[in-house]
Amino acid sequence: MLFKWLKQYMPRGLYGRAALILVFPIVLLQLVVSFAFIQRHFEGVTEQMTHATVREVKLVLQEAAAKGTAVTELEEALQTLQMKAHFLDVAEGIDTRRWYDFSGIIITRIFKEKIAGVQFVQLAENKLVKLMINTEDGPVLLEFDRARVSAKNSHQLLVNMVFFGGLLTIVAYLYLRNQLRPIKRLAIAAEAFGRGLHVPYSPGGAIEVRAAGSAFLDMRSRIERQIEQRTMMLSGVSHDLRTPLTRLKLGLSLLAEEDRVPLERDVEDMQKMLDAFLSFARGSHEGEPETVNPRELVERIVDDFARSGADVVMHKVDGDGTVSWRAMAMRRAVENLIGNAVRYGERAEVSVRITEKSIRIRVEDSGPGIPREDREEALKPFVRLEPGRNQNKGPGVGLGLSIAADVARVHGGMLRLGRSERLGGLCSDMVFAH
Ligand SMILES: Nc1ncnc2c1ncn2[C@@H]1O[C@H](COP(=O)(O)OP(=O)(O)OP(=O)(O)O)[C@@H](O)[C@H]1O
Ligand SMILES: [Mg+2]
Structure with a gap:
């Protein structure tokens, strides 16, 4: 207590x-x-x-x-x-x-x-x-x-004490700062790595800090190796599968109409899945950071969706400004969120809020939403919830939300799932600090 x-x-x-x-x-x-x-x-x-x-x-x-x-x-x-x-x-x-x-x-x-x-x-x-x-x-x-009747200068001792106390404190502070600097550097490197950035770091300082630093470096390079392998494998498989798929398509076109159509749809679905794998494999680091106006970026995506016939509208835009984002990756993230909203909820409303401190992109839909206890699970790659619910929703591999979350993290933000008060479905927020 x-x-x-x-x-x-x-x-x-x-x-x-x-x-x-x-x-x-x-x-x-x-x-x-x-x-x-x-x-x-x-x-x-x-x-x-x-x-x-x-x-x-x-x-x-x-x-x-x-x-x-x-x-x-x-x-x-x-x-x-x-x-x-x-x-x-x-x-x-x-x-x-x-x-x-x-x-x-x-x-x-x-x-x-x-x-x-x-x-x-x-x-x-x-x-x-x-x-x-x-x-x-x-x-x-x-x-x-x-x-x-009394001694003079009885305060001299106190003054001396305070003065030398202050002096020693300054010396101790300088010394301490030197000792703490390696820990701070390690914290910065670890935090940046968590967000997907690779900042240069070399271990230094006291033995214990140095050991922790070396362990961090080992861990980092192992994780980086694994990510690299995963990416290579995924993109290799997806890439190699494209050729036989194209050949299949060609072969199918020789079949009679009634056999061909359903098979062609299957091939189409497979193609889409492969695309999803590929974009996942490319990761959230695609493209170089560039100056982006979040409002324009979102409006353009909403326009594209609307033009293809989906019920997507801009709900509200607050504030304005530009940021340094990887536009391609961010575009994919927002597309995934809107894609989900349209797929699971028919109607989607998008809003953007830009303030001094933060940027928020919100996608709301009128679908069933995701129960609180499933939200964490839904963010994992290759996870699709309740197979029954996804019936007739087209092919999906369960990568959309995890890609969006990854992209948000790399840009120093996060993806939050909640319930939409207005439309009753899912409310996905991507929030970034300036
Ligand atoms: N707007 C939503 N409303 C209701 N459920 C959703 C919504 N968005 C996602 N989900 C649930 O979360 C699961 C994971 O979503 P995610 O976008 O990662 O994969 P997916 O949409 O199934 O496939 P993909 O996006 O890779 O094509 C979905 O299978 C779905 O069950
Ligand atoms: Mg999806």
Whole structure:
């Protein structure tokens, strides 16, 4: 419980955490030790000095009270003790002290305890102590230097501590930054690889980080090799199958009408599937990034669909702007989403929203949608849901959504499936951060 609660206030970045682990205990220890020390030390010193002054004050009072003492003698005593005495008619005033003057509390207490008849102790004037004492002969105001009752510069130590503390923190920070940099580089390389980008990376830093870096490199090259093999295999198979297919088509054209038509449809379907394999094999990296206006791109695709007779319309367009996208790949992704919407839901509505921070391409349809628990599955390659539902929906290999998701990921975004509030079917969102 407590841990969870604490966790939300903890820094999230590596720097913050490392700083907390390093700096917090040290600062805490220093503060506790130094405050305990400073307090005890300065309290002790102040007490001793005040006691000494109390004795001097008592001496002055005795001198003043002694009947018949010549005035000059008192003057001499005062001069030696470096005090001033004023004999007054009335004693008016109260204790004063600055709020941060903690040794002042001790001074006031001791004077009042040890000397009878102290009316007030004024410490507010920084360098002067005023002591009013009611004696038998009337009130006496004594003035003397503050330095006689408490140590000077009690803050020097604190200032020093804070200064060197700050200096050490900066040194520690610089050192830490060097240690953390390789971890950050590894994180960046791993994150980029997750999005399908290959950024140059060489392991560095402490042994553990270096080991993790090498492991990442091994893993990356193995995955890249596998992707390459998969692509080669898929495109090889699809490509090689095209030739016999074309030959089949030729052969079929020699058959009689009633035998030919259904067979030709089969061949057509096979051709479409092969095309799907090929486009999957080409992957989401097809083409070079170029400046694209998302609104125009989507509108053109919608136009193409509409022209071929599908019930597809633009619903809403918000904002405008351009981005750097691989246009071919993105086009295929959007086509797949709209293709699905038309195939499974008859009517499709497309909207584009461009804001400062993000771009969203949304395709909604009026079909049955995909239940929440099946959505993750539907995104996997070669997965088609409920064979019954796909009856008469034409050939499909289950690659459409996975290609769209891949393309979105490569462009730094994601594909989200949901339920359309307006049309009741599937709502596919491709969302990209700027
Ligand atoms: N708009 C939709 N409405 C309802 N179900 C859908 C929709 N889009 C996809 N699906 C379901 O998700 C499954 C996977 O879709 P995906 O696009 O990946 O493959 P496919 O459409 O079957 O084949 P392909 O797109 O490769 O021709 C589909 O088989 C279908 O059951
Ligand atoms: Mg599809």
